[in-house]
Amino acid sequence: METRQLQDLDHRHLWHPFTHMKQWMEDPPLVIVAAEGMELIDSDGNRYLDGISSLWCNVHGHRVKHIDQAIRDQLDRVAHSTMLGLASEPAILLGERLMRIVPGNLKKVFYSDAGATAAEIAFKLAVQYWHNVGRPEKNEFVGLAEAYHGDTTGAMSVGRTTAFHKPYFPLLFKAHFAPTPFVYRPPAGVDADATPDQVRDFCLSELERILREHGGRLAAIAVEPVVQGAAGMIVQPEGYLRQVRRLATRYEVLLICDEVATGFGRTGRMFAVEHEQVQPDLMCVAKGITGGYLPLAATFATQKIFDAFLGQPTEGRTFYHGHTYTGNPLACAAALANLDLFEEQNLVHQVEQKGVELGGLLQTLQPLKHVGDIRRKGLMVGIELVEDKASRKPFDPRRRTGAEVCRRMRSHGIILRPLADTLVLMPPLAMGMDHLRRIVDALRVEIHRLESSAQP
Ligand SMILES: Cc1ncc(COP(=O)(O)O)c(C=O)c1O
Numbered sequence: 001m002e003t004r005q006l007q008d009l010d011h012r013h014l015w016h017p018f019t020h021m022k023q024w025m026e027d028p029p030l031v032i033v034a035a036e037g038m039e040l041i042d043s044d045g046n047r048y049l050d051g052i053s054s055l056w057c058n059v060h061g062h063r064v065k066h067i068d069q070a071i072r073d074q075l076d077r078v079a080h081s082t083m084l085g086l087a088s089e090p091a092i093l094l095g096e097r098l099m100r101i102v103p104g105n106l107k108k109v110f111y112s113d114a115g116a117t118a119a120e121i122a123f124k125l126a127v128q129y130w131h132n133v134g135r136p137e138k139n140e141f142v143g144l145a146e147a148y149h150g151d152t153t154g155a156m157s158v159g160r161t162t163a164f165h166k167p168y169f170p171l172l173f174k175a176h177f178a179p180t181p182f183v184y185r186p187p188a189g190v191d192a193d194a195t196p197d198q199v200r201d202f203c204l205s206e207l208e209r210i211l212r213e214h215g216g217r218l219a220a221i222a223v224e225p226v227v228q229g230a231a232g233m234i235v236q237p238e239g240y241l242r243q244v245r246r247l248a249t250r251y252e253v254l255l256i257c258d259e260v261a262t263g264f265g266r267t268g269r270m271f272a273v274e275h276e277q278v279q280p281d282l283m284c285v286a287k288g289i290t291g292g293y294l295p296l297a298a299t300f301a302t303q304k305i306f307d308a309f310l311g312q313p314t315e316g317r318t319f320y321h322g323h324t325y326t327g328n329p330l331a332c333a334a335a336l337a338n339l340d341l342f343e344e345q346n347l348v349h350q351v352e353q354k355g356v357e358l359g360g361l362l363q364t365l366q367p368l369k370h371v372g373d374i375r376r377k378g379l380m381v382g383i384e385l386v387e388d389k390a391s392r393k394p395f396d397p398r399r400r401t402g403a404e405v406c407r408r409m410r411s412h413g414i415i416l417r418p419l420a421d422t423l424v425l426m427p428p429l430a431m432g433m434d435h436l437r438r439i440v441d442a443l444r445v446e447i448h449r450l451e452s453s454a455q456p
Contacts, residue, residue: 003043031043036063048410049439050415051427052426056261057287071293074090077089080328080330084322090336091332097339104279107300107301108300109299110300110319114150116150118260118299119150119155120150120155126219128319139217140214141222142210142214143176143178143223144179144224146161146228147180147224147228149284157172159222160175178203178221180231183237189206199237211247220253220282221256222258233375235377241276254305255278257272257284258283259285265348271285281301281302281305291338293331293338295328296331296334345430351379354431358381365443368444369450372384379427381425384421385422385447401421402420405446409442414442
C-alpha cells in the first residue's frame, strides 16, 4: 500500500501507546514495513539505525536467520497450545535452559507475555507466599520513587511514575516509596553535590526506616536492579543493591528484582543482579528473552517460595493466575534460538567491551553546553539534556527538547526515543562500533545545534 494511504489509515483508526495523540495526528507518521540487521526500513525505502532496539528488546538485530528459522520450524509443529493442564516442548526446553543462566537460588519459572505481567505475577506470588505460610498481614510493598514496572494496576502501584500514572492513583494498592539513589539529582535531604556513596547511604537509611516501621506488614521490596530505566537511566551507586538484599533478608521481606529492561546482557552481565552478586527471591524478565522477536516474559521464584504453594487442591494454596498465551511455543522457540546466539557469540562479554568503548565516545559529548549528565551501564545509556549545566536546571518541558532532538536524528537515519529530556540509547546488543559511532556523531551535531537555537 502507498505510504500516504497507510498514514491516513493510521491517523483514522489507531491509538498509539505512550503517545501524545494530538501531536501524532499533526505529522505524517513514519511507517516501518521491513527491517534488516540493525536497520528499520520505512514505506518509502529509507533506512534507520534502530537506536532503541525496538523499545529496548532487540538483541541480535532484525531478521536473524537462526531465530527466523527456529520460529518457522516451530510453526510447522504447533503455533500455540495452552499450558493450563498441558505441557509444551519448547516451554520445557526453555525452562531448563533458563535455569542454567539465572541466579542459582531461582528454581522455578512462570511464563507470561509482557514485562508488566511478569511484575504483576511477582507481586501476587509475594503476597500469596506470605498468605500460604500463615502471615497474611504481610501484603504491602516497598518500591523506589519513580520506579517503572509496567502499566497494569499492580505494576503501577509499586512503580508509581507520576508523569504516567497520576490519574490512576485512586485505584492503586498501598505501597511505600524509598528514595531513588540518583546521584545527579539527589533526593530531598541530600546535598546536590553529594558523592555517590553519600547518596547511596542516605537512600539505604531511608529504606531501612521504612522497613523498621512497616516490616511486619511488608511482602516485598521491588527494585529495578543497578539501572532504573524509565526514570531516566539512573545508574545506582555501587553497593546499593547488595545492601538492599541485606536489608530485605534482615527485615524478612522478599526481594523482587525487575530485570525486564536490564536482563539478557543489556548491562554487560546476563542479569544486572550479577554486578552485585545478589540473589533475588523473585525475578522478572521479558523484552530481550526472545531476542526482541515475540512477546514472552518470565517470573522466577526460589524453591522455598514454590514449596509454599504445594498442598491439596482444597487447601487454597494454588496460584490461580494465567494468561491465554502463557508460554507460547513460537515465543519459546525464538527464546531458545536467542540463547543459542548469546552462547555462540559470547555476547555478554562483547557488550561489556563495547560498552566501555561507547563510554569513551560518549565522553566527547560531555563538554557540550546542554549535556548535563551521561549515565551508562553496558549498552544502556541516558544522556540528560539541561538548560543550564552549572545549576542542572532542566529545560522547560513545554519545549520538548528531548523529543525534538530525537525527531531530528531521523534526518541522520537514526531512530531514538527519549525519556523526557534524557536521550536514550539502547541499541541491539549486537550493534557494531561503526554504527554506535555514527549515532554518537549525529547526537553531537544535534545537541550542539541546541546551543545556537533559542527554540530547539
Ligand atoms: C523495568 C521494567 N519493568 C517492566 C516494564 C514493562 O514491560 P512491558 O512494556 O513489556 O509490559 C518495563 C518496560 O519498559 C521496564 O523497563
